[in-house]
Amino acid sequence: MLEIQNLHASVLDIENSEILKGVDLKVNKGEVHAIMGPNGSGKSTLANVLMGRPDYEVTDGDILVDGESIAELRPDQRAHLGLFLAFQYPAEIPGVRPWQFLKAAHDAKAEARGEEKMSVRNFTKLFDEKVEAVGINPDLVKRSLNEGFSGGEKKRNEMLQLEVLQPSMAILDETDSGLDVDALRIVAEGVNSMRSPERSFIVVTHYQRLLNYITPDIVHILVDGKIAQTGGPELALVVEKDGYREYLPAAGATG
């Protein structure tokens, strides 16, 4: 279970840069939560702060996984606990093949958890299966990680990693942006097939579009660094119809 308590976060070393202004959120095992919000509301920041991006500083509040604070942990330690962030803009790593990268990630996690590392043969089998499932062009995984990948290919590659690493808490940061309908469907199918009572998801998105394919259990609207409203899947449809106007200060919304 993931619990976010009164989370405040700023950009590191920049004064008056608070972006998250007291986020409260509870994601139980097996739940899929969608976080929606207008541009600049702090959605991506929240996703990155959960994963421990060093550019941000938690100034108040806490993040708990199964009751233990992870706010002071490094990103790799959070990954070992089962957190996963599908990046909005995955970095390019020249000369590193996706297989090599994922094997190292898989091994690192296994080692940190005191589990046995998967053999090269078994891992390759798993990898090949997932490459096919995610629908990545097999030629692509022979190239350098994300280098020269199109936007859609990068996102599929994120889904490949999600499938291979099987995290218990997956955060998707605007994975839908820049995707055509087919790619969107593949992302959604990936998430849906991985839904299980043991795994939870936080799907960060600007548009309701993705939620046509992934039905969330709970939808949150994040506005100005705070959760402005929480509801069921129908809330996404309201936003789709009316936009975020009612939440913005000019419209006199609550904050």
Place this chain on the structure above:
Amino acid sequence: MANQKTISRESDLSGQEYQWGFVTDVETDLAPKGLSEDIVRLISSKKDEPAWLLEWRLKAYRHWVQLSDSEGEPDWAMIDYPSIDYQDIYYYAAPKAATEAPKSLDDVDPEMLATFEKLGIPLQERAKLAGVAVDAVFDSVSVATTMEEQLGELGIIFCSFSEAVKNHPELVKKYLGSVVPYTDNFFATLNAAVFSDGSFAYIPPGVKCPIELMTYFRINTEGSGQFERTLIVADKGAYVSYLEGCTAPFRKTHQLHAATVELVALDDAEIKYSTIQNWFPGTPEGEGGVYNFVTKRGRADKNAKISWTQVETGSAITWKYPSVILRGDNSVGEFFSVALANNHQQADTGTKMIHIGKNTKSTIVSKGISAGRGNNTYRGQVQIMPGAENAVNHTQCDSLLVGDQCGAHTVPYIEVRNPTARLEHEASTSKVSDDQLFYLMARGLSEEEAHHMIITGWSRDVIRELPFEFALEAGQLLKVSLEGAVG
């Protein structure tokens, strides 16, 4: 990874990150410190050398004295070090047991065998299993060469330089100094005067050497210089892949290493020369470390190919420009290099490609990694002589910066004296970005692992040129050498 942790724990104890810094306790036969004509004569007589070789050494010595009195050490490289006192160095240090050349591995001092075992250099039966023939040079003396017999069946000669002088004087006499003359430069001249030992290989016409030949150099004695000389001759149509590895103990004083390597690739021959240079780099504070002034050059005749691949992670100072003289038509020269300068290390390294023959082709891929307060300079020269019709050169120079106190410099010289030449030069400088690090760490890699993956990936074009086992070692070395630079 578990192994890696052990390494860093060990190094914490000794206050530095160098895993190979142990000293072997063997009795050593030392000539007095300092350089003089007597010392040159002593070295030559210790080795029972023929008169012509002593004569050659003495000519070199006299030339060196002249150089010392006039211009001194070359000063054009971007390196900074206190002047070297050439009279404060041992020019001859030999493990006592080995003053008589060992007849077989059984005669080798067990302490020394243990040293090479510790370094992961297989001298025993394992060498055969690994499919490598090894010549191990401890301080100034070759202590063991494996698989000589098996190679002998093919007519391949692989032995220490001293043995070659004894057993194959005609070959040594013919090729010694033919590529790097004793007048070549200050350090090559010094080497010619006092060189102690090294490796010699000769591959007869049309023979493809079926295994890798390897020389492993180890400096042990404190205050000793190491001046080895390697000569490799691939006769017409022959092929050989040669590997060279080096380490030295952890010492607070500097050690001088001035080696010379000459490669001769006759018509249609190919020599692939790979180096992993891991001399002691000095402490993180810049104390000690090996001064590595090395002259390496190959001569490629008609249709011949010479390929230098180097991974340079060690030494306080690296001054090294493995070069190819492309004198035969259609000859090919290649240089693939990863040089790492961490802490206070300084590397000024690159290559010279001298195109003389027609349709000659050279490729240069240089990757410089600077970390800590390290300074890394690529210095390369591409020379197209008037007769080199249709010469082609491609140069790629990449620099990677880790941290903000290090430096990267690129100094390419290009001299074209034939209008048909085609040259391409690409250069880039990049930094390990926070985005890259966060991406890898978010997948569970530690910060060091992430750096290592980014850096080896970036160096991949060079590392993949190495023979497989060397490539693994190179990756591991980059990792260890960067410890402390990150985090």
